[in-house]
Amino acid sequence: MISIPNKKTKFPDTPNGVVGMNYRNRNLVDVLNPRSLITLANDKVFTKTTLEKHSITTPNELAIINNSRQIEPIYQMLIRRDMPFVLKPARSARGRGVVLYQKVDKDGVTKVNGHRMEKSDFEFFIQQILQGEYSFGRPQDGVLIEEKIETDKSWIMKDLPGAPDLRIVLIEGKPELAMARLPTEASEGRANLHCGAVGMGIDLVTHVTQGGVHLDKRIDRHPDTNQILAGHPVLDFDRCLEIAIQCYEAVPLGLLGVDLMRDINNGPTVVELNARPGLAIQVANGAGLLMSNSLSNK
Amino acid sequence: AMDYNHLMNNFGKREALLALALTVLVIFLVGYKHFVMGYTMTSVTSEPGYQVALKVDVKGNGREVSIRWPLPMQTARQSIRREENESGPFRFQLDGDRRARWISPNFTGEKTLYYRFFAQTQAESFKLKSGPIETPEDYSKLADYLEPTEQIQSEDPEIESLAWRLIPPEISWSEGLRQVYEFVLDEIEFKAVRGPTDAVTALQVSSASCNGKNRLFIALLRARGIPARLCKGLILENTSKRTSHAWTEIFVVDKWIPFCPTNGYFAEIPENYLELSKEDSPLFRHSKYIGFDWSWIVETQVGQMKDAVMVNAHNPLNFLFYWVSLEDFNISLNLIMVILMIPVAATAVSFSRNIVGLVTFGTFMPALIAVSFLETGFFIGSVFFILVMFLSTLVNFALLKLRLLHIPRLVIMLTVVVGTIMLVSVTLVRTGLAEGAAISLFPIAILSLTSERLTQTISEDGWFEAFKRISTTFVVAAICYALIGQKFMQLLIIAYPELLLINIAINLLIGSWHGLRLTEHLRFKTILQP
Numbered sequence: 057m058i059s060i061p062n063k064k065t066k067f068p069d070t071p072n073g074v075v076g077m078n079y080r081n082r083n084l085v086d087v088l089n090p091r092s093l094i095t096l097a098n099d100k101v102f103t104k105t106t107l108e109k110h111s112i113t114t115p116n117e118l119a120i121i122n123n124s125r126q127i128e129p130i131y132q133m134l135i136r137r138d139m140p141f142v143l144k145p146a147r148s149a150r151g152r153g154v155v156l157y158q159k160v161d162k163d164g165v166t167k168v169n170g171h172r173m174e175k176s177d178f179e180f181f182i183q184q185i186l187q188g189e190y191s192f193g194r195p196q197d198g199v200l201i202e203e204k205i206e207t208d209k210s211w212i213m214k215d216l217p218g219a220p221d222l223r224i225v226l227i228e229g230k231p232e233l234a235m236a237r238l239p240t241e242a243s244e245g246r247a248n249l250h251c252g253a254v255g256m257g258i259d260l261v262t263h264v265t266q267g268g269v270h271l272d273k274r275i276d277r278h279p280d281t282n283q284i285l286a287g288h289p290v291l292d293f294d295r296c297l298e299i300a301i302q303c304y305e306a307v308p309l310g311l312l313g314v315d316l317m318r319d320i321n322n323g324p325t326v327v328e329l330n331a332r333p334g335l336a337i338q339v340a341n342g343a344g345l346l347m348s349n350s351l352s353n354k
Numbered sequence: 355a356m357d358y359n360h361l362m363n364n365f366g367k368r369e370a371l372l373a374l375a376l377t378v379l380v381i382f383l384v385g386y387k388h389f390v391m392g393y394t395m396t397s398v399t400s401e402p403g404y405q406v407a408l409k410v411d412v413k414g415n416g417r418e419v420s421i422r423w424p425l426p427m428q429t430a431r432q433s434i435r436r437e438e439n440e441s442g443p444f445r446f447q448l449d450g451d452r453r454a455r456w457i458s459p460n461f462t463g464e465k466t467l468y469y470r471f472f473a474q475t476q477a478e479s480f481k482l483k484s485g486p487i488e489t490p491e492d493y494s495k496l497a498d499y500l501e502p503t504e505q506i507q508s509e510d511p512e513i514e515s516l517a518w519r520l521i522p523p524e525i526s527w528s529e530g531l532r533q534v535y536e537f538v539l540d541e542i543e544f545k546a547v548r549g550p551t552d553a554v555t556a557l558q559v560s561s562a563s564c565n566g567k568n569r570l571f572i573a574l575l576r577a578r579g580i581p582a583r584l585c586k587g588l589i590l591e592n593t594s595k596r597t598s599h600a601w602t603e604i605f606v607v608d609k610w611i612p613f614c615p616t617n618g619y620f621a622e623i624p625e626n627y628l629e630l631s632k633e634d635s636p637l638f639r640h641s642k643y644i645g646f647d648w649s650w651i652v653e654t655q656v657g658q659m660k661d662a663v664m665v666n667a668h669n670p671l672n673f674l675f676y677w678v679s680l681e682d683f684n685i686s687l688n689l690i691m692v693i694l695m696i697p698v699a700a701t702a703v704s705f706s707r708n709i710v711g712l713v714t715f716g717t718f719m720p721a722l723i724a725v726s727f728l729e730t731g732f733f734i735g736s737v738f739f740i741l742v743m744f745l746s747t748l749v750n751f752a753l754l755k756l757r758l759l760h761i762p763r764l765v766i767m768l769t770v771v772v773g774t775i776m777l778v779s780v781t782l783v784r785t786g787l788a789e790g791a792a793i794s795l796f797p798i799a800i801l802s803l804t805s806e807r808l809t810q811t812i813s814e815d816g817w818f819e820a821f822k823r824i825s826t827t828f829v830v831a832a833i834c835y836a837l838i839g840q841k842f843m844q845l846l847i848i849a850y851p852e853l854l855l856i857n858i859a860i861n862l863l864i865g866s867w868h869g870l871r872l873t874e875h876l877r878f879k880t881i882l883q884p
Contacts, residue, residue, distance in 0.1 A: 068363065068364075068868065069363070070868075070870075071870075071882060072881055072882055072884070074870065074878050074881055074882055076868070076869065076870040076871055076874040076878070077708075077711070077871060077874065078708055078867060078868045078869065078870075078871060079868040079869075079870075082366075082866070082868045083868055152814065176757075177757070180757045183759065184759060184760065187759050187760055187761075188760060189760050250815065251814075251815070272877050274880050335878075338878065338881055339877070339878065339880060339881060342880065342881055343881060344881060
C-alpha cells in the first residue's frame with residue numbers, strides 16, 4: 057500500500073472543483089510553487105540529476121552539451137554507442153525542440169520518422185539550441201541527450217501509432233488526477249495534447265481508463281484506430297503513483313505534473329516534470345482538479 | 355444573487371481594497387482639479403485649432419502707406435480668439451465690422467507687420483432641400499447676388515444657354531446644383547494661372563484658378579436666378595504660404611450653403627477653410643508706390659489646451675502645463691498622448707486575455723499595434739499589418755531553409771519589415787490612398803517578433819492554429835484601437851493623467867480575479883454541469 061500525503065492548504069471554492077487558467081496561476085502556481093523551484097524544474101538537466109539522487113528511474117543519460125566545442129566529441133561518442141537517442145533542449149517547454157533519432161553514422165543522423173539529416177545540419181541544430189532558439193529570452197541553453205527508452209507501446213492499448221505516456225497531477229504531493237496520453241497520426245507520434253494527442257482519464261482507485269479528450273473535445277473512440285477508449289486497466293499504475301509522490305519529495309512543487317513512460321526493461325520511467333501542468337486533464341477525467349477539495353468542503 | 359456573490363469571491367480582497375483606494379484617490383484628485391481649480395473638461399475637449407499669423411512686408415518711401423484687409427470672420431463655425439496686432443509705427447484701425455487697416459502718414463524704410471490670431475473652425479455639411487428649384491419673386495435683398503458683374507458675366511449668351519442646359523426647369527435642388535457643380539469640378543481644369551479669371555474666359559479655355567472656376571460657377575447659377583456669392587479665405591495647413599482660396603456660397607431657400615468646385619466639397623465646407631471675406635474683391639488693398647508682400651504662417655495646434663494651461667500655470671496638478679513645456683523640446687502633444695494611451699490599450703489586452711481568454715501573439719502586441727493605428731489610421735494600419743505579416747512570414751520560411759542563427763535571422767526579418775513598410779507607405783501616398791503621415795512609429799521590431807512567432811506556430815501547430823491566433827491578435831488590436839481611438843478618451847487622459855491610476859486599479863481587479871475565463875466555460879462545458 058502506498059501512503060498518500062494529505063493536502064494542507066485550503067483553496068478558494070470553484071464550481072465543481074474545475075480549475076481555470078486564472079485560478080491555476082493565482083491560487084495554485086503562485087501559492088504552491090516557489091519561483092526559484094519553477095526555474096529549476098524547467099531545466100531538464102537539473103530535474104534529471106535531482107531525481108537520480110532520489111533513486112527515481114529516468115532515461116539513461118548519454119551526454120550533456122553546454123558549448124559548441126563539445127559537439128564533435130559527443131557526435132563521435134554517439135557513433136560508438138550506436139543506439140537510438142533523444143535530444144532535448146534543456147529549457148524548452150511543451151516538448152519544443154525535442155527530437156527522437158534512430159541511427160547515427162559519420163555522415164549524419166536518421167530520425168525515428170525516417171527523415172535523414174546531414175551531420176552539418178544536425179550540428180547546426182544543436183548550435184541553434186545552444187543559442188537559445190527554444191528558450192526564448194534565455195540564451196545559453198544546454199542540450200540533453202538521453203537513450204531512447206524502449207517504450208512499451210501496448211502499455212495501455214494495442215496498435216497505437218506511437219508510445220503512450222502517463223501524466224499524473226499532484227497537489228501538495230497528493231495525486232489528484234491522472235491521464236494517459238496517446239499519440240495520433242495527427243500528433244506525429246508526440247504525446248502532447250496541443251499537438252493532437254488523445255488524453256484519456258484514469259480512475260485513481262480502479263486504475264481503469266475512462267473516456268478521452270481530443271483537441272479539447274470529449275471523445276469515446278481513438279480518432280485513428282477507432283478503439284474504445286474506456287475500460288483499459290493501466291499496468292503498474294500503483295508504481296506510477298508511488299514514483300509521482302517520490303518526485304514531489306525530490307522536487308517539492310505544490311502543483312506538479314509528472315510525465316512517465318513505461319520502459320520494457322526498467323518499468324515506469326519519469327521523462328519530465330511540469331510546474332504548470334495543463335488543464336485538459338480535467339476534461340479527460342470529466343472532473344475538476346480540485347474535485348476532492350470541493351467535496352470535502354461541503 | 356448567488357452568481358454575484360460568486361463573482362465577487364473571485365476577486366482578491368486585498369487587491370480589491372487597493373483598487374478601491376486608488377479609485378477614491380483619483381476621484382478626489384479629479385474633483386479637486388475640477389471644483390477647486392476650475393480645471394474643466396470643456397477646456398480641453400474642444401477641437402484642435404490653428405495659430406495663424408498674417409505677415410506683411412512693407413517698403414515705404416516717405417508717402418502715406420495704408421493697407422486694408424479683412425479680418426477673419428466670426429461665425430458659428432469659425433471662432434477667432436487671442437487676436438494680436440504687431441505693427442510698430444503703423445496705426446491699426448478698424449473700418450467697420452472686421453475690416454482692418456494699417457496706416458502710417460509718412461513711412462520710410464522696411465517693416466514687417468504681423469497680425470496673429472487663434473482660429474477654431476469646424477467642418478459643416480448641409481442637406482439640400484428636396485423638391486424642385488424655386489426662385490421666389492422677392493429677392494430684393496439678394497439683388498446684388500443675382501446681378502452680372504465684370505467678371506461674373508451671368509448674362510453672357512453662352513453661359514445662359516449652358517446654365518439652362520445644366521439646370522432645366524423643374525429639376526430638384528440637389529440634382530440641379532449637382533450638375534452645375536460637377537461641370538465646374540470636372541470640365542474646368544484647375545490651373546494656378548495668373549491673368550484674367552473671369553467666368554467667360556474660364557468657360558472658353560476650360561481651365562482656371564479657383565477664382566475663375568467659382569466665378570463661372572456663380573455666373574451659371576445667377577443666370578438661372580439662383581443667388582450665389584464668392585467666398586475668399588485661406589486653407590489652414592501646417593505651412594506658410596502666399597496663396598488664398600476661393601469658394602462659393604449658394605442661397606438655397608433660406609440660407610447660404612458652401613460649395614467648393616475646386617477641391618470637391620458639395621454643400622459642405624471642410625474644417626480647415628478659414629473664411630475671410632464674402633466679397634469679390636482683392637483681399638489686400640494698399641497705397642500705390644510701396645513695396646508690399648504678404649504670407650500666412652499657420653501652425654496646427656491642439657485646441658484650447660494652452661488656454662487651460664495658462665489658467666493654472668503653476669499649480670503642480672496641472673499636467674497640461676508639463677506637457678506643453680515638453681513641447682518646447684520638440685516633444686509633441688500627440689506623442690505624449692500616444693505614450694499615455696499605451697497602458698490604456700494594454701488594459702484591453704489584459705481583459706481579453708484574463709477575462710475573455712483570447713490567446714494572442716505576444717502579450718502587448720495588440721496594444722502596440724493599436725497605438726500605431728493612432729498614427730496611421732485603422733484602414734492603413736490594417737493594410738500594413740496584413741502585408742507585413744504575410745511578407746515577413748514568407749521571408750522567414752525562406753530563411754529557415756538557410757542555416758542561420760536566431761538573432762541574425764530576426765535582423766533580416768526586421769530589415770524586410772522596414773522595407774515593406776516603406777514600400778507600402780510610398781505606394782499608398784503616391785496612389786493617393788493615404789496622406790504622407792502614414793509612415794509612423796509602427797512597431798517594427800514587435801512585428802518582426804510576431805512574424806517569427808507566427809512562423810513557429812505554423813510549423814509546430816499548423817496553419818489553422820496560426821491563422822486563428824493571428825486573427826485573434828488583429829481583433830484584439832482592433833478592440834484596443836476602438837478604446838484608445840476615441841478623441842474623448844485621449845483628451846481625458848492627457849488632461850487628467852491621474853486617471854491612469856484607475857488603469858492600475860482595473861488591473862488590480864483583473865489580476866486578482868481567478869474565475870473561469872469566458873472561453874473556458876466552453877472548454878470545460880462537460881465538467882461544469884452540476
